[in-house]
Amino acid sequence: MNEVTQTAVLERAAAPLASAGALPSGHPAVRWGRLGVLLMNLGTPEGTSYWPMRRYLKEFLSDRRVIEVPRAIWWPLLNLVILTKRPGPKGRDYASVWNTERDEGPLKTITRGQAEKLQAAMGDKVVVDWAMRYGKPDVEGRIRALLDQGCDRILLVPLYPQYAAATSATACDQAFRALMKMRWQPSVRVSPPYHDDPVYIDAVASAIRRDLAALDFEPEVILTSFHGVPKSYLLKGDPYHCQCVKSGRLIREALGYGPERMRVTFQSRFGNEEWLKPYTDETVKELAAAGVKRLAIVAPGFTADCLETLEELNGENRHYFEAGGGEHFAYLPCLNDGPDGMRVIRNVVERELRGWLD
Numbered sequence: 335m336n337e338v339t340q341t342a343v344l345e346r347a348a349a350p351l352a353s354a355g356a357l358p359s360g361h362p363a364v365r366w367g368r369l370g371v372l373l374m375n376l377g378t379p380e381g382t383s384y385w386p387m388r389r390y391l392k393e394f395l396s397d398r399r400v401i402e403v404p405r406a407i408w409w410p411l412l413n414l415v416i417l418t419k420r421p422g423p424k425g426r427d428y429a430s431v432w433n434t435e436r437d438e439g440p441l442k443t444i445t446r447g448q449a450e451k452l453q454a455a456m457g458d459k460v461v462v463d464w465a466m467r468y469g470k471p472d473v474e475g476r477i478r479a480l481l482d483q484g485c486d487r488i489l490l491v492p493l494y495p496q497y498a499a500a501t502s503a504t505a506c507d508q509a510f511r512a513l514m515k516m517r518w519q520p521s522v523r524v525s526p527p528y529h530d531d532p533v534y535i536d537a538v539a540s541a542i543r544r545d546l547a548a549l550d551f552e553p554e555v556i557l558t559s560f561h562g563v564p565k566s567y568l569l570k571g572d573p574y575h576c577q578c579v580k581s582g583r584l585i586r587e588a589l590g591y592g593p594e595r596m597r598v599t600f601q602s603r604f605g606n607e608e609w610l611k612p613y614t615d616e617t618v619k620e621l622a623a624a625g626v627k628r629l630a631i632v633a634p635g636f637t638a639d640c641l642e643t644l645e646e647l648n649g650e651n652r653h654y655f656e657a658g659g660g661e662h663f664a665y666l667p668c669l670n671d672g673p674d675g676m677r678v679i680r681n682v683v684e685r686e687l688r689g690w691l692d
Contacts, residue, residue, distance in 0.1 A: 365482070365483065365484030366484050366486045367484060367486065368460075368461055368483060368484040368485045368486070368487075369459065369460040369461070369485060369487050369488075369489070369687065369690055369691065370460065370461045370462075370463065370480035370481075370483070370485030370487065370488040370489070370520070371452070371456075371460050371461070371462045371463070371488070371489045371491060371683055371687075372463050372464065372465055372473075372476055372477065372480065372488060372489070372490050372491065372509075373445060373448060373449050373452070373462070373463070373464040373465070373491050373493055373679070374464070374465050374466070374467060374473060374490060374491060374492050374493060374505040374508075374509070375441060375445045375464070375465075375466055375467070375493045375637070375638065376441065376466065376467055376468065376501065376640075377390065377393075377394065377441075377466040377467050377468030377469040378390070378428075378438065378439035378441045378442050378466065378468075378469055378640070379391075379425075379428060379439065379469060380438075380469060380470060381437075382425040382426070382428045382429040382432055383425060384421045384422060384425065385421075386425075387420075387421035387422075387424055387425040387428070388417050388421040390468060390469055391416070391417060391420060391421060391424065392412070392413075392417055393468045393469070394468045395412055395416065395417075396412065397468075397500075397504055399499050399500050399503055399504035399507065400500045400504065402564075402566070402567070427641060427645050428641055428645075430644075430645055430649065431640075431641060431644040431645050439640065439641070440638070440639055440640055440641075440644060441466075441638050441639075441640040441641075442466070444638035444639060444670050444671055445464050445466070445493070445638055446464060447670075447671035448464070448493075448637075448638070448670075448671045448675065448676065448679060449462050449463060449464035450462075451671050451676050452676065452679055452680060452683065455676065455680055456680075456683070459691060460683075460687070460691070461480055461483050461485050463476045463479060463480055464476065465477075467504060467505045467508055472508075473505070473508040473509050473512060474508070474509075474511070474512035474515075477509060477512050477513070477520075478512075480520070481516075481518075481520060485520060486518075486520045486521065487520055487521045487522075487523075487690055488520045488521070488522050488523075489522075489523045489524075489525060489683065489686055489687055489690075490505075490506060490509050490522060490523065490524045490525065491525045491679070491682060491683060491686075492505045492506065492524070492525065493637040493638070493679075494527065494635070494637070495527060495528050495529045495531075495534055495577075495581060495634065495635060495637070496527055496529045496560070496574055496577040496578050496581060496635055497526070497527035497529075497573055497574060497577060498563055498567070498572055498574035499567065499572050499574075500563055500567070502527065506524055509522070523686055523687075523690075525682050525683070525686045526686075527577060528678070528682055529577040529578070529580060529581045530577075530580055530581065530584060531678075531681070531682070533677060533678055533681040534581075534678050534681075535581070535584045535585055535588055536588065537669060537674040537675070537677055537678045538581075538585050538588075538632075538634045538669065538674075539585055539588035539589050540674055541666070541667075541669055541672075541674045542556075542585070542589060542632055542666060543589065545632075545664075545666040545667065546630065546666070549630070549662075549664055551628050551662040551664075552628065553628045553629055553630035553662075553664065554595075554626050554627065554628045554629065555594075555595060555596075555597065555621055555626055555628075555629055555630075556591070556595065556596045556597075556629075556630045556631070556632065557596075557597055557598075557599050557614060557617060557618070557629070557630070557631045557632070558581075558582045558585060558586070558596060558597070558598050558599070558631075558632055558633075558634055559599050559600070559601045559614045559631050559632070559633050559635075559647060560578040560581075560582075560598065560599070560600050560601070560610075560633070560634070560635040561600070561601060561602050561635055561636070561642060562600035562601055562602055562603050562609040562610045562613070563575075563600075563609065563610060564607045564608070564609050564610075565607075565608045565609060565610055565611075566607065566608075568610065575610050578598060578600075578610075578635060579598055581634060581635070582596075582597075582598035582634075583598075585634060597612075597617070598612075599612050599613065599614040599617045600612070600613060600614060601613070601614035601615065601633075601642065601646060601647065601651075602642050602646060614631070614647070614651060615650065615651055615654055618631075618651045618654045618655050618658075619654050619655075619658055621655070621660070622654070622655050622656075622657075622658025622659050622660045623658055623659070625659070626660065627659075627660055627661040627662060628660075628661065628662040628663075629655055629660055629662070629663050629664075630663070630664040630665070630666055631647050631648075631651060631663075631664075631665050631666065632665075632666040633647060633668060634668075636668045637668060637669060637670075637675065637678075637679075638668055638670050638671075638675075639667055639668045639670060643665070643667075643668060644665075647665050648665035651663075652665070
């Protein structure tokens with residue numbers, strides 16, 4: 335692209351068409367020609383009390399991508415039992431990890447930080463925003479905000495290294511539902527999962543090395559814990575399990591560990607259905623019962639620390655291990671918005687903007 339063309343593109347991106355004299359007098363101003371990036375994560379309640387928790391859980395657990403139980407069975411169970419009993423205990427769990435300074439969950443704090451740091455790294459080449467699939471800021475609102483800033487090409491980035499219908503797909507579903515309401519739709523790309531991307535594997539391995547070096551003990555076993563899904567989802571064709579196992583293997587090989595030293599497990603199961611195994615909590619209990627005294631857990635499937643890592647892994651599973659006779663336990667943080675985490679996100683974004691960014 336020559337200098338004259340570059341100048342024309344920048345001018346087009348910076349100003350409404352009407353102001354450039356390209357539209358008839360009285361025509362509404364139209365902004366266009368800019369690139370947008372929307373980082374999308376799972377979601378978080380707006381508060382830890384009963385009603386904010388109930389609203390969040392209802393939106394989350396009503397999603398047919400998340401719960402595939404027939405509606406005739408699930409609706410009364412959800413509305414008459416779960417949404418009556420679960421908001422209180424889950425609210426207390428959230429309160430234990432809540433960012434009281436900003437009055438929000440850690441997932442929201444970190445995802446905002448990721449968007450702000452990506453914007454700073456990309457400069458004025460793109461407009462970066464962020465949204466939550468469940469809760470606020472909502473996906474439709476942030477897509478419209480990007481359109482208002484002249485972004486007629488938008489890259490959607492589900493912040494999940496491993497693809498699952500219950501995470502990546504439902505985030506995209508929400509974006510597509512928003513697009514269906516728009517007369518002038520932007521052109522859209524969706525970043526693919528990056529479970530085996532060398533930059534991701536290297537970043538996770540580098541962070542693990544650094545965090546292990548800071549401990550005052552050497553773990554006998556390291557668990558790489560991924561969020562679980564029902565086994566039936568795997569049998570229906572969801573690639574999530576395979577991608578988690580591959581990520582775990584590549585991370586282990588990058589660190590030079592054997593399969594007994596570093597193991598893949600799955601956490602956060604819900605209900606009575608069989609989920610992906612081995613389960614993290616049962617593995618932790620078994621290791622303690624077998625005499626393992628030093629254990630570490632890392633969660634490479636999460637791009638940001640949240641309830642499932644801070645309360646479930648570093649709280650519940652720490653308790654299981656210590657109660658079973660374990661002596662030293664460490665939870666190794668997610669990549670979050672630190673240098674390794676931002677290296678991964680920027681790599682994904684720049685790769686998927688090729689052609690557009692040029």
